[in-house]
Amino acid sequence: MDERWDNDLKKRIKEVFDNYDDTSADEGWRLLREKFPKKQERRIAVWIWLGSAAALLALLLGIFWLRTANTTAQQFAGHKGQIKKDSSEGSVQTIARNNGANDSSLIKNQERIDPKNKPLNTIAKTSTTTNNTRNKKEPASLNPSASSKTLVKSAIVKQENDLAANLAPNNSKQNKQASVSVNQKNNPAATNVNAQKPTLTGNNSVKDKNQVESNILAQTNPAKIDTGTKSKNYAANVPATVDMKQAQAKKMDDLFIKDRLVSNQKTDKKIPSGKKLISLGVYAATYFNYAKGSNNQFNLGAGLTADIRVTDNLRISSGLSVGQNSLSYNSQAPAVQSASFGAPLAAASVAPASLYLYTASTPQFKSYDANLVGIDIPLNIKYIFDPGKSNTYFLAGLSSGTFINETYTYSYNNPSLYSTNVSQVQNQSTTNNFNGIYIARTLNLAFGTGYLLGRNRLVIEPFLKYPLEGLGTQQLKFGAGGINLKFDLETHKK
Amino acid sequence: MHPPRRIAEDELIRQCKSGSLKYQELLYKQFYGYAMGISLRYCQNRDDAMEVVNDAFIKLFKSIDSFNAEKPFKAWLRTIVVNTAIDRRRKDIKLLQNTDLDEAGHLTIGISAIEDLLADDIISMMQMLPPIQLAIFNLFEIDGYNHDEIGEMLKIPASSSRVYLSRAKEKLRKVITQEKQKHG
Numbered sequence: 001m002d003e004r005w006d007n008d009l010k011k012r013i014k015e016v017f018d019n020y021d022d023t024s025a026d027e028g029w030r031l032l033r034e035k036f037p038k039k040q041e042r043r044i045a046v047w048i049w050l051g052s053a054a055a056l057l058a059l060l061l062g063i064f065w066l067r068t069a070n071t072t073a074q075q076f077a078g079h080k081g082q083i084k085k086d087s088s089e090g091s092v093q094t095i096a097r098n099n100g101a102n103d104s105s106l107i108k109n110q111e112r113i114d115p116k117n118k119p120l121n122t123i124a125k126t127s128t129t130t131n132n133t134r135n136k137k138e139p140a141s142l143n144p145s146a147s148s149k150t151l152v153k154s155a156i157v158k159q160e161n162d163l164a165a166n167l168a169p170n171n172s173k174q175n176k177q178a179s180v181s182v183n184q185k186n187n188p189a190a191t192n193v194n195a196q197k198p199t200l201t202g203n204n205s206v207k208d209k210n211q212v213e214s215n216i217l218a219q220t221n222p223a224k225i226d227t228g229t230k231s232k233n234y235a236a237n238v239p240a241t242v243d244m245k246q247a248q249a250k251k252m253d254d255l256f257i258k259d260r261l262v263s264n265q266k267t268d269k270k271i272p273s274g275k276k277l278i279s280l281g282v283y284a285a286t287y288f289n290y291a292k293g294s295n296n297q298f299n300l301g302a303g304l305t306a307d308i309r310v311t312d313n314l315r316i317s318s319g320l321s322v323g324q325n326s327l328s329y330n331s332q333a334p335a336v337q338s339a340s341f342g343a344p345l346a347a348a349s350v351a352p353a354s355l356y357l358y359t360a361s362t363p364q365f366k367s368y369d370a371n372l373v374g375i376d377i378p379l380n381i382k383y384i385f386d387p388g389k390s391n392t393y394f395l396a397g398l399s400s401g402t403f404i405n406e407t408y409t410y411s412y413n414n415p416s417l418y419s420t421n422v423s424q425v426q427n428q429s430t431t432n433n434f435n436g437i438y439i440a441r442t443l444n445l446a447f448g449t450g451y452l453l454g455r456n457r458l459v460i461e462p463f464l465k466y467p468l469e470g471l472g473t474q475q476l477k478f479g480a481g482g483i484n485l486k487f488d489l490e491t492h493k494k
Numbered sequence: 495m496h497p498p499r500r501i502a503e504d505e506l507i508r509q510c511k512s513g514s515l516k517y518q519e520l521l522y523k524q525f526y527g528y529a530m531g532i533s534l535r536y537c538q539n540r541d542d543a544m545e546v547v548n549d550a551f552i553k554l555f556k557s558i559d560s561f562n563a564e565k566p567f568k569a570w571l572r573t574i575v576v577n578t579a580i581d582r583r584r585k586d587i588k589l590l591q592n593t594d595l596d597e598a599g600h601l602t603i604g605i606s607a608i609e610d611l612l613a614d615d616i617i618s619m620m621q622m623l624p625p626i627q628l629a630i631f632n633l634f635e636i637d638g639y640n641h642d643e644i645g646e647m648l649k650i651p652a653s654s655s656r657v658y659l660s661r662a663k664e665k666l667r668k669v670i671t672q673e674k675q676k677h678g
Contacts, residue, residue, distance in 0.1 A: 012609060014636055017616075017636070018528070020530060020531025029523060031544065032551060
């Protein structure tokens, strides 16, 4: 009973669903088309394409950097030697350069607190030496007259403006607290000078700067503090102190100016000049070869470019590249090649009578493959749309070159006389190396846009090579279309 | 709206082998109903069934070069759809294989005899089964697989397949009997 019931149910289900009809086929097809057939495959192909180009470019760049690494190391070694030489002079400038302005202030504060330490003595000696030298050259500054004091003070205020602009406020405050007590105790003359300064400048900010000055006075004249030479005339000490301070401030100013110059130079280097006569680049190309009757073949190439500046907008672009070109004709032989293909046909038709037992007299074309590894030397004109702002350009020109290797493979069927279903496939290959040079036989068109990568630039350049005449020994008329991933190198010296 | 022109199966397949998108569409639309009929029996709803059909056709188009034209196309399509449906539901089947159907009280298919069952009735009735029982019932009773093959497909022992089939049939009987009684 159950078995019969099961069979009935099974039969009914099969009956219903074997003839099942559904009206949602159009909707189903629309959904299927979102996944199939070619969008996904094309995306994958594009990624493979770009990936292989990027890998090739990375390889070329790696080789380039490896070759330049030794040169850079040598240059670095040279600079290091120079730095060592500078530091051996033991000048205050070297200390300040290594530690920066704030650091030097801190060092000086430490020196003041502990005047017996060695760096203080070194700096004090240097300052004194500088002061003495200066005094020899400028005896007027030794004159303790009021007029000369006023002149010197004016100079001090001016220098202090620069100093105050560069020194950190925190340091100034610290200096203020520490230095006032020292100066008032050990060097009242300096305090007197400070007291007069607001009247000279009439500026409230000078008050703070005076604290800096006091600080410097204390630092630049530690010999007096150390040795306790209070018996000297305070009035006579003032110009000497001012001179030392002036020298010190001037040195610090020089350091700041040098620092600014160095930082400006660094900033300048980051901005591409755009005025270079020649700029170089390396690139990797991924492209499809195309020709009438041939399947499109995916290939790779790589090369160097050199752009010669003509005007702001125009460049002459040349270079050298190596690339593979392959063509595959399955349905018919290329037009020019048909004549060559006639040779085996003719040979077969005049074959000895004995061969007719096994092969037909008319071989049939099966396929024809060409593989050419070529050197391409383009000569293009590049028009940059907006040289100051964008990195977008259009390029057109002609290519010349030669082929390192050319391989042509013919494949054809020789049908058997005994049966139409049996045939003998024969292959024939010919190879040539460096067989002639072609001049201006390919038209180049490209459009590029670049993105700055540090000091260099990455350019994505879709291109088309259109054949004007046949190429290679078989005079095949083929072109190429694809994308160049180009890396424009910064060529100006560091 | 004109019904799609029916083209000889051989011609459709030949053109699909050459990669013609137009013929792929024709083939799809010509066999869509048949594929949906299989898919609906395995899936929980129409959307799932349509996705299974589409995935199956994508597999079919990609591997159509390997299709032997001397064999029936429908059988090949059926195999692909069944495998796709099982692959898609394999996780559910494994997770829910211990779930059982105790009651089918809420089922309203409104039938008085097996020969009156319509597609929607059968689908509603079958969807009351736990996924593993549904799959085994379809595989064994409708699509002609044996228990060894089912065991291999679902990664279960052949004996378990027999047990699940027995339970599935028993429940279907119960459901239909209840419905018959309801509708006199």
